[in-house]
Amino acid sequence: MAEVTFRSIHKRYGDVEVVSDLDLTLPDGTLTVLVGPSGCGKTTTLRMLAGLESVTAGSIHIGPRDVTTLDPSKRDIAMVFQNYALYSHLTVRENIMFPLRAKGMGKAEAVPRARMVEDLLGLTPLVERKPSALSGGQQQRVAIARALVREPSVFLFDEPLSNLDAQLRVDMRTEILRIQREVGTTSLYVTHDQEEAMTLADTVVVMDRGRIGQQGTPQEVYSTPANVFTASFVGSPRMNLMEGTVSDQVFLASDSGLRIPLPRVTGSVTLGIRPESMDVMAASEIPEGDSASSSWSSELRIVLMENLGPRVLLQLETANRKALLRAVVPADRMRDLTEGVPVRVRPQPGQVHLFDPVSGRRFDGE
């Protein structure tokens, strides 16, 4: 058990700075997820902690130990790779015992410990098999068992679920979470899948071009994104983001001319509204000139409807086709909404995100 700290970490390959000035603390016993698009430096960060990549500048500590230049074998970590990295010439049992045997532990001591984790992961009937005789999900379990067996100070997961099919991915996600809670080992988990990040993490760290875009609980990152990047990366379907200016309590999108009433703000902003926090109504249902009509946007048309089961994702377009908005509405609202119908939208109260159009940072107080 240990806290992990990255102190002003830089990583450069030649002229390219992959990670710049990264400061990050993984609190003891928590699961931190690094998430971001490919090339954002998340995997490099994980590999620096593992000792598989050198650090250009800065230091990494596991508990009180400075591990910055320590060999991977001496860091007391365990890792699950994307391709599981099982030793194909060894049986499941031998794979699981490998880290113990590498430390010089005798068979008599190693076998009972292997049995314990095999039990935990339901691998007992498979221990004599070779990895090639296992399914993807089973291979994944072996990789996790091998990581668990040595009781390391830190667990590292490098996109461990991306080779699994959708159903299995969700199941294994739950399983990883359950095990992490049970053993309480400090964990760093890398993924490009924001949904995976949101469901697993105690702390989500959104990375963008080698820097931390935002760090916080999944709820914080989702409900108060610190910048345009995080706002667009976290959440599915993606947040609607429009640049424009606000005057006379109306937001006017600069490219499409879409107008959305927006009280209490003035000046140029980037407006963000999540698809699921937008009300949609057929234009014909809103009485013109009514006081209520003043809270609705100018007209859009439904161009596409995607059924998500209990909800429907609408793609909305302005008349000049310059803006495309996404809105998610409950399926039972769809009686009066079909493709081609003119509609108007309205952000739900308190669900508007405003960002500085120059720096991309969130305006405080919104």
Add this chain to the structure above:
Amino acid sequence: MVEQRFSRILRSTWIAAGILTIVLPMMWIVIASLKSPADLTDATKIAFTPTGENWANALASGLPAALLRSLIVGVVVVAVSLVVGVPGAYALARYGVGGTPLGFVLLMAQVLPPAVLVFPFLRLSHLLKTNGTIAALIPAHISFVLPVVVWLLIGFFASVPVSIEEQARIDGKSRLGAFWSVVIPHVRPGIGAACVFGFSLSWNDMFYSLILVPGSAQTLPLTIAGFNTFRGIELGTMSAAILLASIPMLIATFFIQKHLVQGLGGNGVKY
């Protein structure tokens, strides 16, 4: 259905033809080795009284000694080639050491006519005072066995995922420890194939043998050729000798044929 059966017949015929092409000459040699000199004059004669005379002659000649010498040369050549070639192929596959130029040199070494290197090797044997002994053959054989071993193993090393080595290092092994305990077991089939293939190249070499160690220390192929005497070819004895020389190779090849195909054809070389 009819088409399927037709294609099956076609395929079986094709395979049978292939087997016959290889097995028939072998059978003919087996038969020849059992015929008396008189029976040998008629190649088509199937009914004859088998004789052990040719085998006795072959075993009584210099053949067993030559076989032993070939074995020693082959084993030493393969051992040296592995000691140098295994780390070499690993470095080429993993780190692209030497890049394309070195790959080209490796390929060149295989197509180079051996005659080009004869003088250097003769000079070398004089310098090392190994001329006329089988020790003179060893560097010469390494010159063509080592490139083949490296070439063969590059593909095998390239197919071992880097993450397995990294995993082993995280699991507590040093770099060298990870190489030994994880990478080597993964390429074991390739090493087996390289052994047999390299050994057979050395075993079958006649050219260097002829020039570097003519006299009493000659190797197996030369001894077999020696049965073509000034009194004519001793066909029966030579047949027995050929069988003695080729049976070990046949057996070895049979056991590693799957890996041999994988090693030669299955893995592209990646730089």
